[in-house]
Amino acid sequence: MGLGRAVLCILLPPLAVLDQGCGAILLVTLLTLCGWVPGAIAALVVCTRSK
Numbered sequence: 069m070g071l072g073r074a075v076l077c078i079l080l081p082p083l084a085v086l087d088q089g090c091g092a093i094l095l096v097t098l099l100t101l102c103g104w105v106p107g108a109i110a111a112l113v114v115c116t117r118s119k
Contacts, residue, residue, distance in 0.1 A: 069115050081111035088114055 076084040081100050085092045092114045100107025 073115055074112070077111040077115050078108050081107040084111045085114050 082097045099110045
């Protein structure tokens with residue numbers, strides 16, 4: 069995960085996981101709607117586990 073992807077995970081979590089699949093997008097979007105911090109954490113976890 070590069071620096072650009074990490075910044076994108078923090079600023080716009082659903083956009084950062086677009087290439088990770090439908091389940092990841094849905095999960096991160098729902099968590100972001102519940103609160104920005106859970107969405108950002110989930111996006112960071114999904115993006116770091118992918119590679």
